[in-house]
Amino acid sequence: MQRRYVVFFIVAIGVVYAFDAKADEYQARREHMVKEIVADVKLTSKQIGKKSLNIRVMDAMSRVPRHEFVPFRLRGVAYENRPLPIGYGQTISQPYIVALMTDLLNVEPNYVVLEVGTGSGYQAAILAELVKDVYTIEIVPQLGESAKERLKRLGYENAVVRIADGYYGWEEHAPFDGIMVTAAAGHIPPPLIKQLKPGGRMVIPVGGPFMTQQLMLVEKTRQGKIKTTQVLPVIFVPLTGAH
Amino acid sequence: MLLKCSIFFISYAAIGYEIVLMQLLSIIQWHHFAYMIISLALLGYGASGTFIALTKRWLLPRFYLSFVINAVLFGFSVMGCFALAQRTPLNPLEILWDRSQFCYLLELYLLLAIPFFCAANCIGLSFTRFNDQIHRIYRFDLLGAGIGALGIILGLFVFPLSIYTKLLAGLGVSSAILLSLNKELPRYRWFVISLCVCSFPLIFFWPTGQLSSGISEYKGLSLALHVPDAEIISEHSSPLGWLTVVRSPTIPFRYAPGLSLNCFIEPPPQLGIFTDGDAFSPITRYNGDLKPLGYLDYLSSALPYHLLKSPKVLVLGSGGGMDVLMAHYHKARSIDAVELNPQVIDLVGRAYADFAGHLYDSEGINVHLAEARGFVAGSREVYDLIQVSLLDSYNASASGCYALNATYLYTVEAFKEYLDHLKPGGLLTITRWLKIPPRESLKLFATGASALYKFGSNNPGLQLVLIRSWKTTTLLVKNGEFSEQEISAILTFCEKRSFDVAYYPGIRAEEANRYNVLSQPYFYEGASSLLGETRDNFLERYKFYISPATDDRPYFFHFFKWKTIPEIFSLKGKGGLPLLEWAYPVLMMTLLQALVVSLLVVLFPLWIVRRTRSRGPERYKIRVMLYFLFLGFAFLFIEIAFIQKFTLFLCHPLYAVAVVLCAFLVFAGLGSGYSHKWSLRLRGVSRNNNGMAIALVVAGIVIITIIYMVFLPALFNRLLPLPDVLKILISIILIAPLAFGMGMPFPLGLMWVADAIPDFIPWAWGLNGCASVLGAVIATILAIHFGFAAVTGLALLLYVLAVFAMVRSSDLI
Structure with a gap:
């Protein structure tokens, strides 16, 4: 009987150790991912208008366990700098784009942010690390339910998921300091513009699946005027050198 | 004679299967990937030569049996291999990220090559066995293929793809039965015939499943069907494509590409028409009240209606009728709408006419079933406005899916034809998706300039205007020079909607990048450079191919230049891949x-x-x-x-x-x-x-x-x-x-x-x-x-x- 307990104890220690080792491995990969983003940002500084991203954003990127937000079979590549499929025709953007989009929102700790298109909840988790409250809307019930469960399990109590039509925003919690529209949009829903605070920012990635072509930044001035900027995330000068 | 008939049938079925497969794969994946997969699968024909060369000593003495087996295998592999191919989790969009996609691609090649391999074995064996009859065998091979090509195009108007595939598989087996009747088959001939006949029910009761369940989850139709309560309410198949009409009552479609941010009118509910699972075109609900259509005035394509009063309009590619509705909203005097697909006309004009407010029955609206360029070429009418807007979906356009499609709609000769059909002062407008750095819009601008030169203009810059919303660009080509009043109207239109003017005669650089700000005024710089002496140098230096398309080289969507490849791949990790024209x-x-x-x-x-x-x-x-x-x-x-x-x-x-x-x-x-x-x-x-x-x-x-x-x-x-x-x-x-x-x-x-x-x-x-x-x-x-x-x-x-x-x-x- 005693021998049985000893075996059980040894196995339990082994399992705990294995989990720890895996956790360490993910941590190491995450750090590597962040280093890659830092290097990429330096390379694209001219296009995005800054040499580095907000330190708080990079901290959030190094904390959020991206592997929890991708299908189990893709955990091994969760920290590669590439977009990944999450089912239902949706993808999780490549980490560099996620960091850039979050940075463009210029968030502060007391901000209330709306996200349209929860997907797996990764972007919401990043935002939840940075702001007071995140309200996120998903149109596909299955994705919304699993994101809700995942965010709760990972302790993101300030991220609230709702399964609804993102077109009308979330009137009860408006106005928002920032809005992230990660779902594909043929046009920008007018209610979202209305729900953006004066001085607030909205970021919209434009492009097909696996292909973020450019990021559209919508700014509402203190006077309520709208200004938009197209941010190309790469250095690509369309002309070759002068001849 | 039996052999020749068998060859005729097998060739008929093989070419039919090739065309069916092209359409099926274009639905499931995208057109250019379908082209790649089928090209490789067709090498089953080549492999057959090798196979016969290696095995002919064994096969030729058993020629009839070998032919029959291959023909039956053709029938079954037509059904079975495609069913297996549908289960292959290939996602071409991931191919540059995920190497395992290459294994799936190989699996598809091998699976889809089998039917062609079997069909080619039948013909190749016949050539080898009856080498004194080669000319006759080849005659029936070509006759079968020729009539098969015609048959499939007519047949697809009558039968859905799944049924036609079964018919082709059945034809393969029929060719086996025909040859089995030959007395030279050994004594178990009737056993073989019985087996072949028994295989018919198997083929015809083969479960084909829903086509919509097999299509890529990243195509527009799949995405639309994930929305709660969204459903396909009708499907139509023809050689022009597979049409699905989707209703989404809970979360309606609100298609208004590049709608101005200053517009607060919600588009009315729409039904979505998808062609081959993508290429979205909406049928907009209309009940005679123009007020809910106010959003149409906030699209970049509405600009010409602010320059022309009650124009006579020609809409090329009317699709679900959005441009017709826009013309109707702006009180066009008469509207000629041209659409290639009769089923699309039927959807708007009959099947969902109540929903569309009987738009096509309205006074002054005439719908023509024709190809756009051909219609213009054959018409004697002249118009105030010829309009072509967004004939493809954003995703397909964004990923460069159309580069292989030859289109005669956007060539220099086509533009000249359009100009010939414009009244003095009339406008040609073309709206495209906005891409950064610009490609399509600049190529159109260059095409417009070239056509105007050919039309006799000394200074095309006085007849061109290019504006952009945050998602679309609209080019205006005028039969005549823009007046000051018109330019003033253009600037007012753009200011009210926060659209940028990329080019107008007399534009200043600081006007070109005000509302939707780019890191550089690419569109203005490009358009200006494409006029005058800098043109050739600019075309050479630009990293995308934007020289105008012509009727001899009608590849408008070809933007690729080899020299940009290393740069784009070096930017892979930094979001640079969308720059690649696939x-x-x-x-x-x-x-x-x-x-x-x-x-x-x-x-x-x-x-x-x-x-x-x-x-x-x-x-x-x-x-x-x-x-x-x-x-x-x-x-x-x-x-x-x-x-x-x-x-x-x-x-x-x-x-x-x-x-x-x-x-x-x-x-x-x-x-x-x-x-x-x-x-x-x-x-x-x-x-x-x-x-x-x-x-x-x-x-x-x-x-x-x-x-x-x-x-x-x-x-x-x-x-x-x-x-x-x-x-x-x-x-x-x-x-x-x-x-x-x-x-x-x-x-x-x-x-x-x-x-x-x-x-x-x-x-x-x-x-x-x-x-x-x-x-x-x-x-x-x-x-x-x-x-x-x-x-x-x-x-x-x-x-x-x-x-x-x-x-x-x-x-x-």
Whole structure:
């Protein structure tokens, strides 16, 4: 009987150790991912208008366990700098784009942010690390339910998921300091513009699946005027050198 | 006769399956990937040559049984392999990120090649077994393929894809049954026949499932169906595509591309029409009240209505009717809407007419079933406004899916045609998706400028305007110069909607990048550079190919330049891949793969034949190889070039493919049947009567083709207004003599091989198959770069080289 307990104890220690080792491995990969983003940002500084991203954003990127937000079979590549499929025709953007989009929102700790298109909840988790409250809307019930469960399990109590039509925003919690529209949009829903605070920012990635072509930044001035900027995330000068 | 009928059926079924597969794969994936997959699968024809060369000692004594087995296997593999292919989790969009996608791609190639391999075995075995009947076998092979090409296009108007696939599979089995009736089959003939007959129910009750369940989850239709309560309310299939109408009552479609941020009007509910699972076009709810349509005035394509009062409008590509609705909203005096697909017209005009407010029945609105360019060319009407807006979905456009699609809508000649049909002061407007850095909009601008030069304008810059919303660009080309009042109206329109003016006559740099700010005013810089002396230098230096498309090189969507490839790949991790225009690299990849597989298929049997010490001198083998290679290329080059030429004449891409393919194959089949007689006639004239026959036939092909190249354009211009039936008849008459000649060199060559080195027959068959596949890909690449005239010229050169390869001059004396 005693021998049985000893075996059980040894196995339990082994399992705990294995989990720890895996956790360490993910941590190491995450750090590597962040280093890659830092290097990429330096390379694209001219296009995005800054040499580095907000330190708080990079901290959030190094904390959020991206592997929890991708299908189990893709955990091994969760920290590669590439977009990944999450089912239902949706993808999780490549980490560099996620960091850039979050940075463009210029968030502060007391901000209330709306996200349209929860997907797996990764972007919401990043935002939840940075702001007071995140309200996120998903149109596909299955994705919304699993994101809700995942965010709760990972302790993101300030991220609230709702399964609804993102077109009308979330009137009860408006106005928002920032809005992230990660779902594909043929046009920008007018209610979202209305729900953006004066001085607030909205970021919209434009492009097909696996292909973020450019990021559209919508700014509402203190006077309520709208200004938009197209941010190309790469250095690509369309002309070759002068001849 | 039984054998010939069997060959006819199997060829009919094989070409039908090729076309069905193209359509199925275009629905499940995207057009250019479908093209790549099928090109490789067709190499099953090449592999068949190798297979027969290796196994003929065993197969030929059992010819009838081998044929029957292959025909039955064809039937089953048509159904089974596609079902398995649908389960392959290939996602081409991930191919540059995920290497396992290459394994899935290989799996697809192998699966889809099986039916073609089986069909080719039937024909290749027949050539080898009855090498004195080659001309007759080839005749029935070509006749089957020709009538099959026509049959599939007519058949797809009647049957859904899944049913037609079953019919083709059944046809394969029927060819097996037919041949089983031959008395030369061994004593268990009735057992074989019974088995074949029993396989019919299996094929017809084969579960095909819902087509919508197999399509890529990243296509528009799949995404729409994930929305709660969204459902397909009707499906329609035709050779023009698979249409699905989707209703989404809980979360409605709100299609308003690039809607101004200053607009607070919610679009009314819409029904979504998807073509091949993508290419969205909405039917907008309309009840006679114009107020809910106010959002239409906040799209960039609404600009011309602020410059023209009650215009007479021509909408090219009316789709679900959004542009017609826009014209109606802006009180157009009369509207001619042109749509290629009769089923789309039926959806808006009849099936969902109540939803669409009987828009097409409204006074002043006329809907025409026609191809846009052909309609304009054949029309005597003149308009105040000709409008072409967003004829493709954003995702397809964004990923460069259309690069391989030849389109005559956006060529310099087409623009000139549109200008010819504009009243003085009239406008041509074209709206496209906005891409950064700009590609389509600048290419259109350059096309507009070139057309205006041809139209006699000395300063095209005074007749062009380009504006952009955050997601679309609209180009205006005026038949006349823009006045100051008009420019003022344009600026007011843009200011009210926060749209940027990229170019207008007299624009200042600081005006071009105000509302939707870019890191540089790319559109203004590009448009300005494309006018005047800087044009050529700019086109050369620009990293995308934006020189205007022409009727000879009608690849508007081809933007790819090789020199940008290293830069784009170095930006892969930094979000740079969307800069890659996909279709062209995919085409090159197809060529590379096809070359590798072809070399394996061709070199391997050569090695085997050498090992088996076949008789015949070595130099013959090389000459035979070159002969069949050149023939395969030349035939395909001419066929493809003529399909393009006749597309403009017949004003319909589908008619052109059906008529040209059918006429070419049928008359080539008849030519093949005559080739033996022709060769016998020359017996007394030359020592090498086959060689002489080939040389004379090729001379005829060259002369006829040159005459056509010189005179066809002028002839087509004169005959363009004739009714369709007459034009089809004229096309067939024109193609007949050329195709008749083109059907002769292959069987003549094979007959020569049958005399000199019979072991080479299956190999020559395989080689011809490989050349046909490679030829189709190479023809597209050559046409993109040098135009169809060059493709035709090269085909003639190859025919002449083929003669030199096969026939030494001394042989002819």
